[in-house]
Amino acid sequence: MADTSTTPAAGGLAQPPAAGRPGRAPGRRNKPLRVRVFGRNPLGWLFSAPYLIFVFIVFAFPLGFALYMSFFDYFFAAPGAVVDRPFVGFDNYVQVFTDPAILQSFANVGIFLIINVPLTVVLSLVLASGLNSVKRFRSFLRVSYYVPYVTASVAIIGVWLFLFSGDGLVNHILGPLAPNPTWFINPTLAMPSIAIYVTWKELGFYILLYLAALQNVPTELYESAATDGAGRIRSFFSVTVPGVRSATVLVLLLATVTGANLFTEPYLLTGGGGPNGASSSPVFLMYQQGIEQGHPGFASAIGIVLVIGVLIIAFLQNRFAGGRES
Template identity: 70%
Template sequence: MSATVAGPPGRTGDDPDRAGSAAPAAAPAQPERRTRRRILGAQPLGILFSAPYLVFVILVFAWPIVFAVWMSFQDYFFAAPGADVERPFVGFENYVEVLTDPDVWQSFGNVGVFLLINVPLTVVLSIVLATALNSVVHARTFFRVSYYVPYVTASVAVVAVWLFLFSSNGLVNNVLGPLAPQPSWLINSALAMPTIALFVTWKGLGFYILLYLAALQNVPKELYESVSTDGGGRIRQFFSVTVPGVRPATLLVVLLSTITGANLFTEPYLLTGGGGPNGASTSPVLLIYQRGIEQGNPDVAAAIGVILILFVLVIAWLQRRFVGGDET
């Protein structure tokens, strides 16, 4: 005598019609859910919380960039509010004017010199000082605040101190005596932009130190102990553990300092009286202000701005490629 054992629902031995009809009913829900998750993300509620900042980015960054690109292809000029004026399409005429202007090339060369000094100096000083501050036991808060104060101090106030230090009769020249450069720092064509680069490096150092301090908290202490056990000293620990451990922070510091340097405006405008001497410290953003506001050519200024954006994107891509590596 044989007995038929019934298996649990959904296994072999169930009604084939019922088993076959259950699978197609659930199938369409999976692609739909996958598509919704791809668009809205794992937590759709996050879109609601990020919406105000998204609107801010669109209004303050995205829309001005789109408008600048459109303006750069027009014969654009300022007019009274409500005035109906014709602004014809001129194609690449503004870009031809910009690319044949020696002042534009000089401004990009100036900011190139600035970045070559500012970015490496910022990275090296920030990571070294952050490592030193991370090992400080006493008065740690005092030292961290001391480095951060210049960053949050208004540029106008700090510029007055640097003018006092680096003017022709300033403290630095009085200390150097006969070794002081002639002409002085900020009115010397060869030294104006390097001096500005040193100023910007000093002023922004506190912010980048904080970024490295945050990154150092994620470096495992066991790695330092392992290197120490193998006989490695502080220098070997720094290059074998610290530098690789904060590599993502280094990429961030490089990108942020590059973007900040490319947008240089306040420092040359205040320190050298508008980009002097003879345009030796003029930055592209300062030139945009001069062409667009002072000279009334916003279409040419917009073309300079678009070229500057492309310049920064290329530099950022190269930095990501060679600094970030495959890990980023």
């Protein structure tokens, strides 16, 4: 009979055949179903569950339902009532891109972002760098910048309306240089004035973000720059700016999202998007169309277009400002 024993290869030992399919090492398919679904540490899902449920209820489900409504002539009705909600396809989106008021609101937000986002990044970084180097009254100054952010918008807006009204303090100081019509009822100056107000009010929050990022910049880098003869301005651009790059990307993203959701400020400062829609925003028109006029399908289409626009801007910001991690 022929010898059926296996001869080991030269210089090695005989290896037992691999379990499973011949010629293929055991892979993911051979793992238990529990491991394939929940991973090796399923306890992590338990700790993440509260946040995942929160995200689904507050963000994912409303966004999905808004997308669904945008394809219908939707109408809110009492529970149990049967109403006709005909499918309209992309008609709501066509109306979004052909309605002059909607297009103007997106242009207004564009003007707001062009003014607000650069001002927010530059001022918050410069002020945070200054506060980081201050030795005396540091806590007092930090709290002073943060107070407007946590103060109710209605109270602060009342002060700004007093200051920038036609007979307000600012116009008295400017005298003949004061604009006519005044700031918040001027078609040209209404949205820039709102952008400056929002920048001032939210500056304290972004200053705190930069202050936290500055703690992670090694002091040795500043010492090395000073040894090489770099002054404060050169050290700022060569050490500080690159050192807080990740915080800058975060500030850009948060400022963009906040600006895209502009509602309270135009509603209170200009009496609801005036004059003649010069300060209206997509979110304000969503409120008008969806709540006041009873067209939630059309309002949902405005919201979906706004979400897509913000995602595109955020992607470009991360692509060009964020760069690649080393």
